[in-house]
Amino acid sequence: MSKLGKWIDERTGISGPVRSFLSYPVPKYVHGNLLYTLGGLTAIGFLLQVVTGILLMFYYDPSPEGAYNSVDYITFEVPLGWLVRGVHHYGASAMVILAALHMLRTYFMSTYKKPREINWLTGVLLLFLTLAFGFTGYLLPWDQKGYWATKVGSEIAGSVPVIGSWLASLMRGGEVLGQATLTRFYATHVVLLPTLVAILIVIHILQLRFHGMAPAITERAKRNSRKFVPFFPHWVVTDTILGLGLLALLVYLSWSQGVPLDFPADPSASDFVPRPEWYFLFYFQALKYFPGSLEAVATILIPLFIFGTMIVLPFVDKGDERRPWKKPVTTGVGIFYTVLIIVLTILAW
Amino acid sequence: MKRLLLALAILGLGTLALSQSTTLTAVRASDLSLDAGAAYWTDAPTLEVQMVAAQEGDADGPVVMLQAVYDNDSIAIRAEWADATESVMKNAWTWDGTAFTKSGDEDRIMFAWPIGNNPDFASKGCTAACHNEGDDTSTWWMGSDSDDVRFDAWQWKAARTNPVGYIDDKWWGTLTDPEDVESSRHGDSREGGSYANNRNEEQTGPTFMSSEGTAARFIVDGQQIELDTSTLAVGDVIPGYILAAAVGSRGDIATRGVWTDGKWVVVLMRPLDTGHDDDTVFRVRRRTPFGLSVVDDGGGLSHTVGEEVLVLDWK
Numbered sequence: 130m131s132k133l134g135k136w137i138d139e140r141t142g143i144s145g146p147v148r149s150f151l152s153y154p155v156p157k158y159v160h161g162n163l164l165y166t167l168g169g170l171t172a173i174g175f176l177l178q179v180v181t182g183i184l185l186m187f188y189y190d191p192s193p194e195g196a197y198n199s200v201d202y203i204t205f206e207v208p209l210g211w212l213v214r215g216v217h218h219y220g221a222s223a224m225v226i227l228a229a230l231h232m233l234r235t236y237f238m239s240t241y242k243k244p245r246e247i248n249w250l251t252g253v254l255l256l257f258l259t260l261a262f263g264f265t266g267y268l269l270p271w272d273q274k275g276y277w278a279t280k281v282g283s284e285i286a287g288s289v290p291v292i293g294s295w296l297a298s299l300m301r302g303g304e305v306l307g308q309a310t311l312t313r314f315y316a317t318h319v320v321l322l323p324t325l326v327a328i329l330i331v332i333h334i335l336q337l338r339f340h341g342m343a344p345a346i347t348e349r350a351k352r353n354s355r356k357f358v359p360f361f362p363h364w365v366v367t368d369t370i371l372g373l374g375l376l377a378l379l380v381y382l383s384w385s386q387g388v389p390l391d392f393p394a395d396p397s398a399s400d401f402v403p404r405p406e407w408y409f410l411f412y413f414q415a416l417k418y419f420p421g422s423l424e425a426v427a428t429i430l431i432p433l434f435i436f437g438t439m440i441v442l443p444f445v446d447k448g449d450e451r452r453p454w455k456k457p458v459t460t461g462v463g464i465f466y467t468v469l470i471i472v473l474t475i476l477a478w
Numbered sequence: 479m480k481r482l483l484l485a486l487a488i489l490g491l492g493t494l495a496l497s498q499s500t501t502l503t504a505v506r507a508s509d510l511s512l513d514a515g516a517a518y519w520t521d522a523p524t525l526e527v528q529m530v531a532a533q534e535g536d537a538d539g540p541v542v543m544l545q546a547v548y549d550n551d552s553i554a555i556r557a558e559w560a561d562a563t564e565s566v567m568k569n570a571w572t573w574d575g576t577a578f579t580k581s582g583d584e585d586r587i588m589f590a591w592p593i594g595n596n597p598d599f600a601s602k603g604c605t606a607a608c609h610n611e612g613d614d615t616s617t618w619w620m621g622s623d624s625d626d627v628r629f630d631a632w633q634w635k636a637a638r639t640n641p642v643g644y645i646d647d648k649w650w651g652t653l654t655d656p657e658d659v660e661s662s663r664h665g666d667s668r669e670g671g672s673y674a675n676n677r678n679e680e681q682t683g684p685t686f687m688s689s690e691g692t693a694a695r696f697i698v699d700g701q702q703i704e705l706d707t708s709t710l711a712v713g714d715v716i717p718g719y720i721l722a723a724a725v726g727s728r729g730d731i732a733t734r735g736v737w738t739d740g741k742w743v744v745v746l747m748r749p750l751d752t753g754h755d756d757d758t759v760f761r762v763r764r765r766t767p768f769g770l771s772v773v774d775d776g777g778g779l780s781h782t783v784g785e786e787v788l789v790l791d792w793k
Contacts, residue, residue, distance in 0.1 A: 198594075198595055201595055204763075205761040206761075273601070390765075392595075392597065392600030392601065393597040394597060395598060395600065395601040395602075398597075398601035
């Protein structure tokens with residue numbers, strides 16, 4: 130240990146916890162299996178969002194008069210501003226994909242079962258918070274797409290029975306989209322959601338460390354589960370390489386595709402056809418099948434049903450069996466919803 | 479992991495804006511010039527814009543075919559449209575043996591762009607600048623209702639600017655005089671040049687004629703000589719303007735337009751950022767809305783316009 134390290138350790142005693150964290154034994158069957166890197170990659174994606182988000186905040190002006198021009202300035206005038214915004218933009222999509230894939234792996238391998246219920250619940254919340262990040266961030270450029278998608282989103286919230294008007298007013302901060310809406314979305318996006326996500330990630334990781342990896346389900350994995358490798362350097366190096374790969378992909382997308390910015394929001398342009406970000410397209414499409422008085426089914430019942438099902442899942446599916454091919458009902462339901470979401474997304478594209 | 483990468487790649491491609499019929503996609507090229515036959519034009523997508531009458535009762539206009547290319551410094555736009563007659567003798571003077579009569583007009587193509595970001599223009603196009611309320615057309619005007627909102631207006635004029643290779647670069651703002659509908663239009667800053675009327679004080683005839691002879695269709699500054707009616711034959715036509723390329727922001731868009739076989743082919747070229755605050759700034763990849771208008775041998779309210787908001791995009 131260096132002189133400085135020793136000095137710090139004498140005063141904080143930090144070397145013990147750090148050493149314990151880094152030497153944590155990881156089952157060998159997990160190390161090297163890319164399916165088990167999805168959680169770590171999602172966390173890396175979140176870190177990238179935090180870093181790029183902070184850089185964007187240095188230039189962003191959260192007012193209807195200044196928001197668009199500041200985003201335009203970041204994109205086209207600030208040196209490498211296009212790159213920072215591009216990584217943030219594509220990183221948001223990457224986080225949704227990674228979190229969803231991580232969730233699917235957890236679901237199909239039934240790792241939500243006792244004693245890992247809390248880990249599953251924090252995961253469900255993290256997935257929904259990731260989507261909330263997308264929804265609140267969409268408005269911030271104050272462009273046509275964000276403005277009208279948020280208008281429609283708040284109208285959908287307004288159609289919820291009984292509390293609808295209160296919900297819509299809470300989102301908008303008034304009757305119409307304006308300064309109050311932007312301020313609320315901005316505060317939610319840069320303070321409330323990151324804080325909640327950071328807390329939940331810590332709980333998620335502590336839970337993971339407390340219970341360890343879920344037991345292997347295949348014979349080969351079971352054989353390997355008796356062998357362990359230390360978290361550092363094995364796991365850290367793997368995640369770092371994959372994280373750099375993710376960053377490289379986001380940089381490439383930003384460079385090759387550019388980062389989209391629609392025209393500035395025009396509240397009088399009533400002929401604008403609003404479209405949500407791609408990861409909400411399935412919901413956008415589903416709403417079309419529930420017109421008029423059935424609207425509440427799509428706006429409140431279906432989301433509540435999906436969220437509720439995910440919440441109660443570990444308390445309902447309590448058997449010992451975790452092999453997906455031996456659990457036709459849960460596997461079938463998972464495949465059905467996955468395919469349904471993909472099909473609805475394609476239909477709405 | 480391969481699937482993940484594929485999904486992300488598809489996602490990236492999917493976020494590309496879908497090319498629509500109102501989008502003029504500029505493609506990267508090198509050695510930009512005013513040559514309408516340059517090889518790079520074959521690689522540039524063509525946007526066809528149907529021009530319709532701006533005023534009820536007028537005839538609709540031609541289909542304008544637009545293309546655009548750019549490099550690190552400049553953008554060039556090529557416009558082609560059918561026009562059965564070449565009109566380049568605006569306010570020309572015709573000698574009948576004893577006196578002059580003034581007649582004639584010119585063909586024009588005009589582009590309008592917002593200076594800075596403008597939500598209204600982006601969703602409504604030129605309509606955002608068009609104040610045509612009421613039946614009294616003499617009160618109609620083009621411009622904005624706020625000092626913070628300005629529009630860049632490029633006017634290619636077949637008689638007055640094209641022969642000397644520039645586009646009349648103007649901007650529209652608010653009405654500086656509420657009684658004068660022309661007071662919202664301003665020429666860009668100019669250090670010299672531009673065109674001047676060729677007419678005598680009594681406005682009964684020209685002051686100058688061309689040293690190139692009576693067949694000359696244009697008088698470029700320096701070619702003018704004192705009018706000598708004794709050299710004229712009945713039916714001779716004297717151009718109505720003395721032309722000089724504008725120097726400064728007013729003349730920072732170069733052009734070459736040629737009329738042959740019943741169509742105009744015009745190429746214009748400008749720096750992406752002129753450095754002048756009365757010009758729109760182009761940034762590669764920043765989508766920019768614009769409006770288009772064509773005039774056939776005329777001017778004023780009698781013009782044809784593209785109905786949709788057009789968008790300049792970059793590839």
